[in-house]
Amino acid sequence: MYTGSFNNLILNSDSYKTSHWLQYPPGSEYMSSYVEARKGDYDTVFFGLQAFIKEYLQAPITSTHIDEAEMVIKAHGLPFNRAGWERLVEKHGGYLPIRIQALPEGSIVPVSNVVCQIVNTDPEFYWLPSYLETTLLRAIWYPSTVASLSYYCKNVIKTALEKSADNTDSLPFKLHDFGARGASSMETAALGSLANLVNFSGTDSMTALVAASRWYGMDKDMPAFSIPAAEHSTMTAWGRQRETQAYENMLDQFGGDGNTVAVVSDSYDLWNAIDNIWGDALKDKVETMGGTLVIRPDSGDPAKVVREALERLAVKFGTTINSKGYKVLPDYIRLIQGDGINPQSLGKILNTIMEAGFSAENVTFGMGGGLLQQVNRDTMSWAMKASAIQIDGEWIDIFKDPITSRAKRSKKGRLALVKDSNGTLNTIKEQALENPADNLLQDVFVDGKLLVDDSLTTIRERTGW
Structure with a gap:
């Protein structure tokens, strides 16, 4: 029986990496590799490196790990x-005698640009940067992809609010994370849910709260x-015959001035719940409880269901017309759609309800x-590639350029990321820098030391909060 601990960095790699120290040319001294999202539908929101460094790179390798x-x-x-x-x-x-350079977390950069670069700081360990590829790339691609997708969704919602609402004040709470149970592990839920919090302030993942405290101050x-x-x-649990009592209990337990309570209302018949329970039997209580009732459909075609639900609620509770000319339900009643939401359906729902005359602020x-699970490394084509090696004192550009896939062509040389006179971000060779x-x-990590320790608040500010 072969045992190994999950905190052993030597074992946190692909198997074939263990033979690579024998495969580099004689005289190898330094190896430089970079990380990028090669393509995708979203701009890259860089996030997650600090969490990885704090969790895995600040503890030393020991003789026990080696054995x-x-x-x-x-x-x-x-x-x-x-x-x-042993050396x-x-x-x-x-x-680890390595240097990791990276963008400040929360930075937004177009795809096909370097976001992170790693090189060894001691020539004896030329093999180390590529040995860390598996764990470093994984640490970056997943939270950065979730943060990027979440940022895209935030802009979709923001655009809809700017078009149909009086203001965008509600934006930080317009996308709530329901993904913890669907994530592949607790660490996945922690990292993914935390990545969403770069853009939004609503979550049902308490693991993300622990992660924010543990890794981001x-x-x-x-x-x-x-x-x-x-x-x-x-x-x-109340039974179909006591559905009204079940709903009333929610208002009694959690209603009140300034309070918000959400009630899933499609266990049996959503339209009956809206027309006859919320809109009739409990209407007075909804109107006078002092807080906000949020009705949650949980089945059916999202765009069609949300539109019809709003139309039925408008009949029962009325609407006002805001400054943009769109209908708004009374403050005490709103809708949340949590079933079938992805970046594509989100835009479709918003367009459907605005075409029906309703403001995005209703939903x-x-x-x-x-958000957390329907992504993979190929979503944004993340890769970590070696781009330069120093052999016998001379730096040499290295790259891949497969004739069978130009999309997999990699970058050459030691790299830098700069902003040009138009404000566009571009990757260039480090030696082309006019001013370092x-x-x-x-530098965020050098020779075992974390040099940058940003709070989530600081990272949020970089995304435009």
């Missing part, structure tokens, strides 16, 4: 660079909020699998 890794890797059928790892412990106390300020909300079990959205201070890539 454990050797046992696993040799039994796995691969060579093990014991001398190299790392002996010479650097187990701390939010131990005093609460980074996100939620409200009391019903699920089908709490509604159907909030919840997003689960479409123009390079937007900054």
Whole structure:
């Protein structure tokens, strides 16, 4: 039985990496690699590197890690660079002799630009940057993809609010994270939900709150909020015959001045719930409880259901016309659509309700699998590639340029990211910098030390909060 701990960085790699130290040319001294999103439908919102560094790179490699890794890797059928790892412990106390440069987290950059670059700082460890590819790329691509998708959705909603609402004040709470249960692991939920909080302030993932405190300095300020909300079990437990009592109980328990309560209302017949329960039997209580009732449909075609729900609520509760000429329900009643939401359906729903004359301010959205799980590395074609090597004192550009796929052509040389006179971000070679201070890539980790420690508040500000 071969055991290994999940906090052993040597084992946090692809198997074939263990043989690569023998594959580089004689005289190899430094290896430089970069990370980019090669293509995609969204601009890149860079996020997650600080979490990875704090969780995995600040603790040293130990002799125990080396012994454990050797046992696993040799039994796995691969060579093990014991001398190299022992030398790392002996010479650097187990701390990684690497330099990681990156964009400030929360920065927004077009795809096909460098966002992170890694190089070893000791020529004995030329093999180390590429050995870390698996774990470093994974640490970046997932939270950055979620943050990028979430930012795209934020702009879709913002555009709709600017067109149909008096203001955009409600925007931070217009997309609520429902994705924790659909994520593949607790760490996935923590990272993905936290990435969404770069753009929004609503979540039902308490793991994200822990992550914000652990990795981004939010131990005093609460980074996100939620409200009391019903699920089908709490509604159907009353039985179909007592559906009205189930809803009334929600108002009694959680209503009141300034309070908001969400009630899933399609356990049986959504239209009956709107027309006869909320809009008739409980209408007076809804109107006078002092807070806001948020009705949640949870099935059917989202665009059609949301439009019809708004139309029925308008009949029962009336509407006013805002300054943009769109209908708005009374402040005490709203709708949340949390089923079937993704970047495409989101725009479709908003367009459908605005075409029907309703303001986007009537509706909030919840997003689960479409936010945290229906993404992969290919969503934005993330890659980490070696772009330069120093051999016997000379830097050499290296790259891939497969004739069978021009899309996989990689960049050459030590890289920098700069902003031109038009404000456009471009990747250039480091030696082309006229002024090193123009390079937007900054040192964030050098030789075991974290040099940048941003709060989530600071990161949010970079996205335009």
